[in-house]
Amino acid sequence: MKSSIFNFLGEFSSTLEELALRVEDLLWDQPQEAMMKARLFGETLVSMIYEQENMNEVYPLKQWEKINRLYKHDIIQDEIYKKFEYIRKNGNIAVHQATDMDLEVAKQAHQVLFDLSVWYMEVYVSYQFNAPVYELPSKQMQDPHIVEKWMDEYQQRVAEIEMQLEQLKQEKKEQQIPVKEERKINARNHTNNSERIVPLEKFQDTFDRANFDWKNTTKKAAEFKHKEFGEEAAEAYVYLLDNVTPTIVVHPSLIEQEKKVGTVVSKPRKSTALRRFPRMVEENTIKSNYGYPYTFQTKGELESLLSRIVEVLQSRSIEE
Template sequence: MKKNSVFHFIGEFSSQLEEAALRVEALLWEQPQVALTQARLFGELIVTMILEQENMNEGFALTQVQKIRKLYSHDIISDDVYKKLEFIRKNGNIAVHQVVEIDQEVAKEAHRTIFDLGVWYAEVYVSHTFSAPVYELPTVEKQDLDVMKQWMDDYIKETQQQLREIEEQLKELKEEKKQQPVVEKRPHVSPEKTKERHVPLDRFQQTFEKVHFNFTNLSKKAAEFQFDDFKTGFVYLLDNINPTITVHPWLVEKANLFEEVQTKPLKNTALRRFPKKEEDGQLKSNYGYPFTFQTNGELEFLLKRIIEVLESEKVI
C-alpha cells in the first residue's frame, strides 16, 4: 500500500473501503479498466455502510441501483452524491461487462469521485471536526500530449452523455418523490442539510456530567461519553427521533444489564469504542444495545444502573 496515498483517511473508519480505494489508485495508470471495477466495488461498499448507518437494511436483496434510488428517495443522499454513486456504478458496469478499452480519463475521474464520497461519509457519519486531506492524483510518468488530448476529447463527450442520462434519472426520481404520500416520507433530514440535524447535547449533556459521564467525542450521528476510565463505560447518545443511548455489548451480554428489557443490537460505525460484530466469518460494523428514554430523569436512571453494574463487576 502507498504510504502517501490520499485515501488513508478512509482507513480510520473502514479498512475494507480503504483497501478498495487503494486498489483503484494502484491500478489507475496501468489498468484503468480494472481500476473502474474496483471503484464500482467501493460504491457498493459505501452504499451498504450508509444503509447500515440509517438502519435501512432490508430482509431481501436489492440491486445497487435500487439501493442508490432508495437512499435518494428517502433524502439520505443529495443530488451531488447520487450523481457520484451513479457515475462509478455505470462506468464500473461498463468495465466489467463490455469488452471495450476504458478511457483513462474516466478512471481518473472515478479516482476523484471515490475520494469525494469518502470525504462526504467522514463528514456526515464519522466526525463533524473531520478535516479532509488535499486531493491529488498519484504520480505518473510524463505521457504523450497528443494522446492525452485525444483521451480528454473522447472523455468529455462520453461524460456529457452520461451526465445527461443521470440528470434524466434524477428528474424521474424527483417526480416520483412528489407523488409519494406524505406518510411514506422518512422523517429524515438530508446530509446536505447536516447543520440542521444534531445530537441533542443541549438537552442531555448536563445529566451525563451530573453522574460523571465525561464527554469525549462528537460525530454527526452520536455523542460519546465515558464513565471514569472504564473501558466498557462508554455510552453513545444518538440523534434518533426518540432520545436513545447505546451501551457496550458487554453490559448486556455478560453483565445482564436491563435483562428485563428486550432490545436488539444496533450496528453503527459511530460506536467507535464498541467491538465489531462477526457475521459470515467477517467483522462488520461496531455494535451496541440501544435504550430509549423521554426525560432527563429517565436518562439519569439508566446511567446510574450502568454505573452500578460497572462498579459491582469491577471492570476497568
C-alpha cells in the same frame, strides 16, 4: 500499507481502504480493472449506508434500486446521487465492454471515490473530520486528443445522469411515502434545520452530573466517557443517538455478560459512530461497531440509566 489520501478509510472499514488502494494501484496501467474495483467500492459503501440507516431489504435490490431508494428517502442528495451513479454506470461499462476503458474515466472515478469517502466520514463517523487535500496517486500526461474525446463522452454520461435524476425527482414527488418513513424523514429534516446533530443541549448537563465527559460528536451520535476510567476502557463509553426518541447505546459486554444495566428490549444497534465499541461478526464477516440501545424520556430516566452503568463499571473494577 502505503501512504494514500484514502488511509482514513481504515478508521471504519479496512475493506473500503483496501479497495481504494487497489484502485490507485491499477489506475495508470489498468484503468478498466481500476473501474471494476471502483464499482465494488460503490456497492460496498451503499451497503454500509443501508446498515447505518437500518434499511432492511425485503428482497435483494440491485445497485441502481438501492441508490434510488436512498435518494427518495432523503438520505443522499443530488450531488451524492450523481457520484454514486457515475461509479455504477462506468463500473458496469468496465465489466461488460471488450475494449479498454479510457484512463480519464478511471481518474475521474478516483476523485468521485474520494468525495464519497469524505462525505461518509463526515456524516457517519466524525463530524469534525478534516479531509486531506485531494490528489491523484501520481501525475502523468496523456495525449490531449484522447482527453478531448473522453470529455465529450463524459459530458454525455453526465447529461444522462442529470436526466435520470430529474425523472427520479418527479417520481419522488408523486410517490406516496409510508407514514413511518415520512416521520423518519421529517425527523432528519428537523435535525438539519436546527443544525443540531444530537440533543446535547438538553441532556449534556445530565451526563456532567453523572461524571461523563463529552469526547466526540458525529451526525449520528455524541460520545461520552466516565471520568474514573482511562481512555482505553471501552466499556466506560456511552453514546447519545440522534433518534427521535432519546436513546443511549451501552457497551455490549455490560449487557451480554452482566445484564445488570437493564432488561434488553431491542436488538443490538450497529453503527460506525459507536467507534469505541467492538465490531459485530456475522457469517465470518466483520460488520459495524455495535452496542445495546436504551430509550428514555426525561433527564431523570437518563440519570438513572447512567447510574446503573456506573454501578456495573465500578463493581467490575473491584472484581478485577
